[in-house]
Amino acid sequence: MSNVFIAFQTNEESRCIIDAIIQDNPNATINEQPAMIKIDVPDSLTIKRSTVEEKMGRAFDLQELQIHLITISGHLDESDEEFTLSWKQ
Amino acid sequence: MQIDLRTVSIKPLRYTFDHIAKRIGADKPASRYLEGTMDIQAVTNFHYRPLWDPKHTIFDTSRTAIKMKDWYALKDPRQFYYGTYTMARARMQEAADSNFDFVEDRGLADKFPAAAAKLALEVLLPLRHLEWGGNMNNMYICAYGYGTAITQPCNYQAMDHLGMAQYITRLGLVLGKDDSLQIAKSAWLDGAMWQELRHYIEDTFVMKDWFELFVANNLVLDGLLYPLVYQHIDKVLDDLGGPAVSLMTQFQSEWFVESVKWVDACIKVSVAESDENKAQLSAWAKAWRDRAIKTLLPLAKHALGTDAESIMESVVGEFNSRAAKLGLVL
Amino acid sequence: MDMRVKKKLGIKERYTVMTRDLGWETTFQPMDDVFPYDKFEGIKIHDWDKWEDPFRLTMDAYWKYQAEKERKLYAIIDAFNQNNGHLGVTDARYINTLKLFLTGVSPLEYMAHRGFAHTGRQMRGVGPRVACQMQSLDEIRHIQTQIHSISNYNKYYNGFHDFTHMHSRLWYLSVPRSFFDDAITAGPFEYMVAIGFAFEYVLTNLLFVPFVSGAAYNGDMAATTFGFSAQSDEARHMTLGLECIKFMLEQDPDNLPIVQRWIDKWTWRGIRVLMLVGTMMDYMLPKRVMSWKEAWEIYFEQNGGALFNDLARYGIKVPKCAEQAGIDKEHITHQTWAALYQYGAATDFHTWIPNPEELDWLSAKYPNTFDKYYRPRLEHWAEEAKKGNRFYTKTLPQLCQVCQVPMFFTEPDDPTKISYRESDFKEEKYHFCSDPCKEIFDHEPEKYVQAWLPTHQVFQGNCFTEEADPAAPGFDPLAELLKYYHFNNGRDNMDFEGSEDQKNFAAWRNESVKN
Numbered sequence: 003m004s005n006v007f008i009a010f011q012t013n014e015e016s017r018c019i020i021d022a023i024i025q026d027n028p029n030a031t032i033n034e035q036p037a038m039i040k041i042d043v044p045d046s047l048t049i050k051r052s053t054v055e056e057k058m059g060r061a062f063d064l065q066e067l068q069i070h071l072i073t074i075s076g077h078l079d080e081s082d083e084e085f086t087l088s089w090k091q
Numbered sequence: 092m093q094i095d096l097r098t099v100s101i102k103p104l105r106y107t108f109d110h111i112a113k114r115i116g117a118d119k120p121a122s123r124y125l126e127g128t129m130d131i132q133a134v135t136n137f138h139y140r141p142l143w144d145p146k147h148t149i150f151d152t153s154r155t156a157i158k159m160k161d162w163y164a165l166k167d168p169r170q171f172y173y174g175t176y177t178m179a180r181a182r183m184q185e186a187a188d189s190n191f192d193f194v195e196d197r198g199l200a201d202k203f204p205a206a207a208a209k210l211a212l213e214v215l216l217p218l219r220h221l222e223w224g225g226n227m228n229n230m231y232i233c234a235y236g237y238g239t240a241i242t243q244p245c246n247y248q249a250m251d252h253l254g255m256a257q258y259i260t261r262l263g264l265v266l267g268k269d270d271s272l273q274i275a276k277s278a279w280l281d282g283a284m285w286q287e288l289r290h291y292i293e294d295t296f297v298m299k300d301w302f303e304l305f306v307a308n309n310l311v312l313d314g315l316l317y318p319l320v321y322q323h324i325d326k327v328l329d330d331l332g333g334p335a336v337s338l339m340t341q342f343q344s345e346w347f348v349e350s351v352k353w354v355d356a357c358i359k360v361s362v363a364e365s366d367e368n369k370a371q372l373s374a375w376a377k378a379w380r381d382r383a384i385k386t387l388l389p390l391a392k393h394a395l396g397t398d399a400e401s402i403m404e405s406v407v408g409e410f411n412s413r414a415a416k417l418g419l420v421l
Numbered sequence: 422m423d424m425r426v427k428k429k430l431g432i433k434e435r436y437t438v439m440t441r442d443l444g445w446e447t448t449f450q451p452m453d454d455v456f457p458y459d460k461f462e463g464i465k466i467h468d469w470d471k472w473e474d475p476f477r478l479t480m481d482a483y484w485k486y487q488a489e490k491e492r493k494l495y496a497i498i499d500a501f502n503q504n505n506g507h508l509g510v511t512d513a514r515y516i517n518t519l520k521l522f523l524t525g526v527s528p529l530e531y532m533a534h535r536g537f538a539h540t541g542r543q544m545r546g547v548g549p550r551v552a553c554q555m556q557s558l559d560e561i562r563h564i565q566t567q568i569h570s571i572s573n574y575n576k577y578y579n580g581f582h583d584f585t586h587m588h589s590r591l592w593y594l595s596v597p598r599s600f601f602d603d604a605i606t607a608g609p610f611e612y613m614v615a616i617g618f619a620f621e622y623v624l625t626n627l628l629f630v631p632f633v634s635g636a637a638y639n640g641d642m643a644a645t646t647f648g649f650s651a652q653s654d655e656a657r658h659m660t661l662g663l664e665c666i667k668f669m670l671e672q673d674p675d676n677l678p679i680v681q682r683w684i685d686k687w688t689w690r691g692i693r694v695l696m697l698v699g700t701m702m703d704y705m706l707p708k709r710v711m712s713w714k715e716a717w718e719i720y721f722e723q724n725g726g727a728l729f730n731d732l733a734r735y736g737i738k739v740p741k742c743a744e745q746a747g748i749d750k751e752h753i754t755h756q757t758w759a760a761l762y763q764y765g766a767a768t769d770f771h772t773w774i775p776n777p778e779e780l781d782w783l784s785a786k787y788p789n790t791f792d793k794y795y796r797p798r799l800e801h802w803a804e805e806a807k808k809g810n811r812f813y814t815k816t817l818p819q820l821c822q823v824c825q826v827p828m829f830f831t832e833p834d835d836p837t838k839i840s841y842r843e844s845d846f847k848e849e850k851y852h853f854c855s856d857p858c859k860e861i862f863d864h865e866p867e868k869y870v871q872a873w874l875p876t877h878q879v880f881q882g883n884c885f886t887e888e889a890d891p892a893a894p895g896f897d898p899l900a901e902l903l904k905y906y907h908f909n910n911g912r913d914n915m916d917f918e919g920s921e922d923q924k925n926f927a928a929w930r931n932e933s934v935k936n
Binding site for chain 2: 443481489562582606872
């Protein structure tokens with residue numbers, strides 16, 4: 003079982019995205035570093051647009067997370083509603 | 092009362108990089124455009140010949156018949172480096188988005204008269220493929236051209252063409268039905284009105300000289316097509332049905348005016364460089380212009396009816412004046 | 422993109438209509454003439470339509486999000502410049518990492534821009550072309566934001582002033598230069614594996630996360646900002662590289678051995694380039710983030726492990742060189758720094774012996790190797806320097822024909838023995854630092870014999886300015902070479918101790934805190 007991960011710059015808006023990730027991915031581990039937050043999840047990680055919108059208090063297009071994104075690991079699948087990273091076995 | 096804000100002032104050792112100072116003098120700072128553009132392409136000591144083109148080195152001035160003492164004389168008057176380019180386009184994108192929202196929120200597409208909508212879809216939608224051709228050609232120049240001064244803006248030009256292909260597609264989705272894009276693609280592939288134009292662009296796909304490609308696509312084709320479509324045909328659609336279509340093509344209209352500044356600067360400087368360049372560029376421009384006029388006539392006739400000939404004459408006349416100002420002899 | 426249009430079509434269909442539907446099969450010109458380069462490598466593609474678009478970004482979204490990133494980035498660069506941000510770094514030795522970066526890495530971003538323009542035109546499938554084109558655009562972003570961020574350092578410190586000129590000439594910079602020349606002169610599919618996959622996916626975190634974290638740890642706001650900002654583009658690049666591999670492997674089983682060979686070659690060539698980054702991490706950062714050994718373990722052995730586990734279903738194996746790299750991780754940075762230190766008269770940045778606290782950090786991070794093989798030599802050099810005999814080698818090293826690193830690497834099973842390999846080709850003998858480099862050569866000798874090896878070129882007399890006159894009395898070859906390199910001799914090179922950078926930084930910092 004391998005981890006996928008995603009890392010964001012530390013700022014106001016990414017905080018909401020990260021809160022959303024924690025809510026929807028109970029197995030997530032958070033790793034805080036200078037100016038960066040890295041989230042590891044075994045096998046698969048999903049970011050849901052509706053959860054991010056709830057945290058942010060405004061409309062949010064998942065593609066907007068590119069502004070804050072630092073790096074990822076895993077196969078990416080995106081739809082209008084979900085952004086998923088996973089390792090297939 | 093004046094408040095003087097100060098930060099600690101320490102004296103710099105130099106204003107800019109040496110290769111820039113050689114060009115502008117060592118006594119002043121350089122713009123971000125210059126620092127991000129001038130001399131950043133390797134020119135010597137290449138390690139291997141391309142497997143895919145062993146007759147040339149990786150970057151090679153002999154990939155074109157045009158000769159320049161300094162390829163960095165072909166500066167972009169818009170001074171686009173990545174930052175200013177994306178910010179300029181983001182502003183245009185915001186306006187375009189707002190226009191599309193306006194059209195949709197007020198149901199202007201549905202209100203657009205059927206005859207006008209039919210004409211708009213027929214003349215505009217297949218152009219998304221021609222835009223894709225412009226994308227391919229400008230990537231070619233970006234890949235094989237010489238000197239960042241001209242290769243950089245060709246990357247931007249290529250992505251602009253992709254963006255405009257996408258705006259036309261979006262127009263098709265808003266104004267048309269589920270099969271409108273497919274009908275337009277069939278017209279592009281088989282329709283009588285489009286075959287000369289498709290032939291033109293496919294011939295450019297196999298050209299080797301990247302500067303000739305610049306002339307054929309960026310100077311001539313765009314120089315005739317854009318005024319024809321986004322000025323004259325646009326007016327017809329506006330007269331027939333109101334501004335809904337113009338709103339959705341505003342990006343292209345604005346873009347053309349801006350890109351002309353750049354294309355003109357490149358041609359003017361390369362023509363002025365030498366009699367040989369002038370002769371070669373003029374020969375190319377003339378040949379491709381004559382061909383382009385033939386390819387655009389069917390489209391003009393379909394959209395403009397009896398006014399087609401006179402409008403084409405005026406479009407060509409303006410192109411010729413523009414070319415003359417650049418020093419071309421057509 | 423408005424919501425109504427969005428609701429008509431799902432993201433995948435919408436993206437298809439916005440990209441691959443734009444292309445068509447040409448009839449007036451044969452497709453093979455329109456795309457002349459995508460078949461000669463022997464990669465078999467039966468259905469370009471099976472390409473899965475990574476990160477489905479339309480141009481309007483690209484412009485919008487990238488412009489926002491640029492606005493934020495330049496606001497920070499401006500603030501940094503206005504406030505003499507360079508005085509906020511831990512100490513002036515840090516600034517030397519940026520010299521290495523600007524002369525060694527930034528020009529590679531430019532090559533990537535041109536290389537992805539090439540694949541962005543030559544790949545037959547529209548989907549991959551669009552992704553490559555966006556990467557080409559991103560890469561010019563990277564070189565320009567790097568130049569712009571580092572431009573302020575150029576105003577106050579030495580070594581930054583002629584980076585493109587140096588990248589094409591210096592004896593250690595042909596390591597990165599030849600790496601990218603090799604990639605861009607390969608066919609388009611090999612290029613995608615070399616850069617898109619091996620560099621941008623397998624190895625990218627080894628370059629960026631330590632380097633950018635290093636900037637953050639050492640108070641360099643400008644570099645941290647451009648680093649993190651560039652990284653979000655890198656996420657898109659990674660997905661492109663990974664998709665490329667999957668696509669090739671799913672199209673035809675015959676592609677597997679070709680792709681595997683490329684993965685082996687390029688992972689190795691990439692590791693050799695990265696040893697400059699590793700050395701920077703272990704020796705040049707006053708406040709260290711982690712050791713090269715640790716970075717290798719996290720980003721290659723663990724993350725890379727997860728990746729290769731995933732790719733195993735296609736028959737892909739972990740690159741052969743991984744084993745040697747695993748042994749090398751405890752040695753190469755020490756060996757590299759030793760070389761850079763002793764050749765410090767000809768480096769475009771300062772070098773120095775780490776202080777005792779830093780030596781202890783190295784001992785702790787490298788318990789198996791540092792005290793046994795490397796500390797004694799460094800301490801000896803420190804002693805010599807104290808006596809006024811700072812050691813400089815006055816000659817130039819032999820380079821490996823393939824990776825072009827000087828031949829100071831040792832045998833995997835004996836760190837006291839220099840590793841030499843050789844091959845004969847057309848009655849000439851060629852030299853390599855290792856088995857993987859020799860194997861790369863033996864597979865394509867006609868390519869690698871062309872290399873412009875800097876030190877060999879110097880000895881052939883090709884690295885002097887027009888004014889240089891070897892017959893003149895008092896001719897000093899090293900000084901003349903440095904003129905060819907465009908060095909400000911005595912300011913850009915030599916030890917950090919006593920350098921202009923050191924003096925200026927101290928004086929300016931003093932000025933900013935005293936009255």
